[in-house]
Amino acid sequence: MEALLAMAIGVLAASGIWLVLRPRTFQVVMGLALLSYAVNLFIFSMGSLVIDKPPIVAAGIPADLEHYTDPMPQALVLTAIVIGFATTALFLVVLLAARGLSGTDHVDGESD
Incomplete structure (x- = not known):
């Protein structure tokens, strides 16, 4: 399962980098x-991540014997999703305004 997750992260990152380097704003x-x-x-x-385990270690059980799920990365990802949605919406509005002013949707300002 770890290999599948690592491959998914790698494919998403590689595809994202390839699209960021494209000349059109939607691809960016x-x-x-x-x-x-x-x-x-x-x-x-x-x-x-551990299935069916509490996010906090129970009292009296040594931490090295008890498997638990760390809630901090889950909270960070939830916050990142909200912030990413807001910045994507702002980015789209700025790009639409730039397209209206320049008449092209190329990120370098040059047309076809």
Whole structure:
């Protein structure tokens, strides 16, 4: 399962980088979204996820014997999803305004 998750993160990151380097604004926006998904999956995978375990270690049980789920990466990913949605919406509005002013959707300002 770890190999599948690592491959998914790698494919998302590689696709995101490839799209960010494209000349059109929509492709850049989609690349940034894919990169944010890859980073969110990476942070989420670092949280020592265990099924059916509490997020806090019970009293009296040594921490090295009890498996628990760390709630911090889950909270960070949830916050990153909200922030990513807001910045994507802002980025789209700015790109639409730039397209209206320049008449092209190329990120370097040159037309076909």
